[in-house]
Amino acid sequence: MKNGLSALIYPLKMTEFLDHFKNNGPFVIHHGPSELRVLRELPQVSSLKTLLESWNEHVQVHLPDLRDEASALDVPPSEAQKYFDQGMGLLFNDVNRFSPVLQNWLDEIRADLGISAQSYGRCLIYATPDGKGTAPHFDQNINFVLQIHGTKKWTLATNESVNNPMVRHTMGQPVDPEMISYLSKTMPEKMPEKTTTFDLRPGSLLFVPRGVWHSTEAHGDALALNFTFTAPAWADLFLAALRSRLLLSPEWRESALVAEKGKFEELLSTLIQDLPHWNAVDILEATES
Numbered sequence: 001m002k003n004g005l006s007a008l009i010y011p012l013k014m015t016e017f018l019d020h021f022k023n024n025g026p027f028v029i030h031h032g033p034s035e036l037r038v039l040r041e042l043p044q045v046s047s048l049k050t051l052l053e054s055w056n057e058h059v060q061v062h063l064p065d066l067r068d069e070a071s072a073l074d075v076p077p078s079e080a081q082k083y084f085d086q087g088m089g090l091l092f093n094d095v096n097r098f099s100p101v102l103q104n105w106l107d108e109i110r111a112d113l114g115i116s117a118q119s120y121g122r123c124l125i126y127a128t129p130d131g132k133g134t135a136p137h138f139d140q141n142i143n144f145v146l147q148i149h150g151t152k153k154w155t156l157a158t159n160e161s162v163n164n165p166m167v168r169h170t171m172g173q174p175v176d177p178e179m180i181s182y183l184s185k186t187m188p189e190k191m192p193e194k195t196t197t198f199d200l201r202p203g204s205l206l207f208v209p210r211g212v213w214h215s216t217e218a219h220g221d222a223l224a225l226n227f228t229f230t231a232p233a234w235a236d237l238f239l240a241a242l243r244s245r246l247l248l249s250p251e252w253r254e255s256a257l258v259a260e261k262g263k264f265e266e267l268l269s270t271l272i273q274d275l276p277h278w279n280a281v282d283i284l285e286a287t288e289s
């Protein structure tokens with residue numbers, strides 16, 4: 001039996017997937033009833049009621065003002081059903097911690113994607129009441145959504161404002177100050193004219209690339225299992241390696257007395273002399289081992 005990314009995207013071939021992945025191209029695959037049963041029959045996703053009975057941690061409730069995790073409340077599982085019945089979506093975070101099967105799939109998908117071992121991978125379960133969904137936003141994550149129960153309409157649009165965002169953003173909310181520095185265009189106030197819609201039904205697998213705008217609406221109470229990866233950028237790997245290197249030196253570890261510019265110049269010139277000896281293989285050996 002196939003496992004990992006090739007099973008999720010079957011019958012798409014890995015080379016075809018990489019085309020989508022590298023070009024931020026979303027796609028959907030509607031799996032038949034006999035496919036991905038190992039995931040679809042996990043006790044955690046059998047029903048919202050069963051999940052709430054077995055869940056010992058807080059559940060995130062998405063409040064109706066924004067319908068997004070930017071406006072959320074953490075509640076004990078005993079209270080979560082009440083919010084759901086009032087039309088609010090629920091999020092169960094890091095579900096893989098309680099399921100070796102999910103952890104194993106996460107690890108395999110992460111390796112298949114070829115992203116760094118330092119990536120933060122997690123499984124999320126979203127429970128969405130009939131007629132509700134999430135407000136337009138994009139994530140910095142790479143996301144695979146497996147619809148388990150109910151149907152959900154996803155509306156996606158290309159992000160013309162920022163390529164490779166480092167943080168998520170909900171339309172109409174303040175923009176992260178660091179992200180403002182690398183925006184190509186002002187953020188839109190509403191979803192772009194040109195959108196693509198995907199209607200997910202039980203067994204559908206949607207690939208939501210990093211940075212793509214999306215909003216959702218459930219038809220019938222819906223439950224979906226997500227495999228989500230926050231992968232370090234090249235800049236993150238380089239900075240991690242640079243920090244480790246600099247911290248070997250007591251001079252670089254000194255508390256910075258910012259008036260001593262000459263001292264800082266000296267440190268920078270030793271770094272400049274060191275940099276020509278750096279190479280990608282050594283850095284990746286340090287970050288990926």
Ligand SMILES: [Fe+2]
Binds near residue numbers: 214
């Ligand atoms: Fe999202």
